[in-house]
Amino acid sequence: MLEFGALWSFTSTTMASLMFLWPMYKQFVPYQLRDYLENTLQKYLDKFFGNDSNFVCIRFPEYTGEGLSKSRAYDEIRNYLSSISTARAKRLKAKESKNSKSLVLSLDDNEAVTVVFQGVKVEWSSTVGTKENNNSFSNEGRYLTLSFDNQHREMITKTYLDHVLREGKEIALKNRERKLYTNNSGSDFSSWREGRWSNVPFIHPATFETLGMDLDKKEEIKKDLIKFTKGKDYYRKVAKPWKRGYLLFGPPGTGKSTMISAIANFLEYDVYDLELTTVKDNAELKKLMLDTKGKSIVVIEDIDCSLELTGQRKKKEEEDEDEEDEQKKKEAEKLVKRERGEKESKVTLSGLLNAIDGLWSACSDEKIIVFTTNFVDNLDPALIRRGRMDYRIEMSYCRFEAFKVLAKNYLENESHFLYGEIGRLLEEVDVSPADVAENLMPKSDEDDADICLRRLVKSLEEEKKKKVEREARMKKKKNGETKQSEKTPRKTVKKI
Ligand SMILES: Nc1ncnc2c1ncn2[C@@H]1O[C@H](COP(=O)(O)OP(=O)(O)OP(=O)(O)O)[C@@H](O)[C@H]1O
Numbered sequence: 008m009l010e011f012g013a014l015w016s017f018t019s020t021t022m023a024s025l026m027f028l029w030p031m032y033k034q035f036v037p038y039q040l041r042d043y044l045e046n047t048l049q050k051y052l053d054k055f056f057g058n059d060s061n062f063v064c065i066r067f068p069e070y071t072g073e074g075l076s077k078s079r080a081y082d083e084i085r086n087y088l089s090s091i092s093t094a095r096a097k098r099l100k101a102k103e104s105k106n107s108k109s110l111v112l113s114l115d116d117n118e119a120v121t122v123v124f125q126g127v128k129v130e131w132s133s134t135v136g137t138k139e140n141n142n143s144f145s146n147e148g149r150y151l152t153l154s155f156d157n158q159h160r161e162m163i164t165k166t167y168l169d170h171v172l173r174e175g176k177e178i179a180l181k182n183r184e185r186k187l188y189t190n191n192s193g194s195d196f197s198s199w200r201e202g203r204w205s206n207v208p209f210i211h212p213a214t215f216e217t218l219g220m221d222l223d224k225k226e227e228i229k230k231d232l233i234k235f236t237k238g239k240d241y242y243r244k245v246a247k248p249w250k251r252g253y254l255l256f257g258p259p260g261t262g263k264s265t266m267i268s269a270i271a272n273f274l275e276y277d278v279y280d281l282e283l284t285t286v287k288d289n290a291e292l293k294k295l296m297l298d299t300k301g302k303s304i305v306v307i308e309d310i311d312c313s314l315e316l317t318g319q320r321k322k323k324e325e326e327d328e329d330e331e332d333e334q335k336k337k338e339a340e341k342l343v344k345r346e347r348g349e350k351e352s353k354v355t356l357s358g359l360l361n362a363i364d365g366l367w368s369a370c371s372d373e374k375i376i377v378f379t380t381n382f383v384d385n386l387d388p389a390l391i392r393r394g395r396m397d398y399r400i401e402m403s404y405c406r407f408e409a410f411k412v413l414a415k416n417y418l419e420n421e422s423h424f425l426y427g428e429i430g431r432l433l434e435e436v437d438v439s440p441a442d443v444a445e446n447l448m449p450k451s452d453e454d455d456a457d458i459c460l461r462r463l464v465k466s467l468e469e470e471k472k473k474k475v476e477r478e479a480r481m482k483k484k485k486n487g488e489t490k491q492s493e494k495t496p497r498k499t500v501k502k503i
């Protein structure tokens with residue numbers, strides 16, 4: 008009886024002390040030390056109760072080998088764990104993303120999180136090595152440990168780890184800061200230092216939602232893009248490199264460049280803006296192409312005037328201009344270039360075709376090649392044949408559907424009594440979305456939707472008037488020519 012009393016008093020005193028000490032322990036003992044103590048206690052308890060024999064641990068250090076190279080597996084696992092930890096871990100670590108736009112949360116040091124995969128429970132823990140070896144030269148610095156029951160060894164080491172690395176890679180791709188690359192000219196001082204491409208963060212805000220164009224066409228393009236991104240196995244099956252060519256053509260200001268940005272944002276791809284005129288020769292072009300990564304769009308804008316492949320770009324209104332003047336202008340431009348010491352590009356059509364379509368193209372996966380032009384008829388058929396340019400998109404003048412998107416973008420307006428008149432005028436005159444956008448953009452704080460829409464109506468009416476005058480002039484000219492040809496006798500062709 009006495010013994011029971013003593014035991015009872017010992018237990019209750021211990022319990023009371025623990026209840027009193029526990030909050031102080033939680034508050035004053037640093038969590039690293041607490042973790043260490045708790046882990047050690049857990050190990051002894053496991054040993055005592057014979058629980059530890061079935062557990063397997065795999066350690067993934069942050070640095071590999073002797074040197075300073077960072078382990079890719081470690082980074083991929085951290086990415087994989089970041090979303091799981093955000094939802095479940097008690098202690099998280101916050102870091103600014105590379106573009107400082109958001110916070111990236113990850114598992115804090117000396118914290119653990121459990122995951123259930125295909126019904127099997129595993130535990131991931133993040134540990135920082137001891138102070139003596141916790142420096143960047145040590146491969147014992149930070150590490151992640153995966154623990155699981157031995158009976159699932161086969162599944163975890165094969166299926167689960169594959170899954171973790173794949174997921175981690177995908178998350179990294181999604182979170183990466185997208186880039187806009189431009190090719191350095193061969194004579195640039197910076198080129199040997201920076202490589203063939205230099206880059207800036209890609210932050211163009213255009214999306215398919217803000218792009219003014221026919222809605223059905225827009226949906227068709229989106230579907231085609233999605234099909235392409237999911238086509239890895241299909242392309243392998245039909246033995247074709249995983250790439251797709253898009254030809255965007257249409258008058259100036261109809262949204263060809265905007266469409267490229269919308270595609271890049273839609274697919275979360277990088278953009279390589281290739282300036283052909285600064286590429287020295289075909290070999291250089293091939294190297295540039297080989298230097299591009301997958302999940303990217305390689306763009307050659309204004310292909311009709313990029314090289315001496317097809318002739319110079321002309322504006323529609325200038326079409327009537329004297330050809331001799333055009334030739335003189337071209338030669339003057341060339342002279343200025345030569346004086347500046349710029350070497351003229353020696354890239355040829357066949358060089359370009361080889362670079363976009365030759366053996367190299369199988370070197371990196373998931374790539375879209377986009378050509379833009381104002382004059383599709385000027386292009387060499389070899390350049391735009393099917394298989395090379397798989398999808399042709401005509402960007403056309405602004406019609407009512409495109410106008411509605413622009414009005415929503417610029418005025419946050421979905422209906423107005425002037426819409427009917429604007430719709431009618433847009434069917435009668437050819438104006439680019441860029442012109443419409445310019446009229447819709449408020450010029451001062453007083454400019455409300457009403458003022459902007461009236462300005463647009465006025466400008467469309469002026470366009471209509473100009474069109475009528477132009478047509479009358481042309482009719483007159485045609486009539487004059489017919490009369491003249493009736494007067495002058497036909498020249499006879501001399502036979503030699
Ligand atoms: N379809 C469109 N939808 C929305 N905005 C457009 C559209 N087309 C043009 N814009 C507006 O006009 C501006 C010029 O368009 P963009 O540069 O895309 O035309 P482009 O067809 O590439 O012209 P260019 O042939 O001269 O290169 C853009 O910044 C955008 O604001």
Ligand SMILES: [Mg+2]
Binds near residue numbers: 264308
């Ligand atoms: Mg453009």
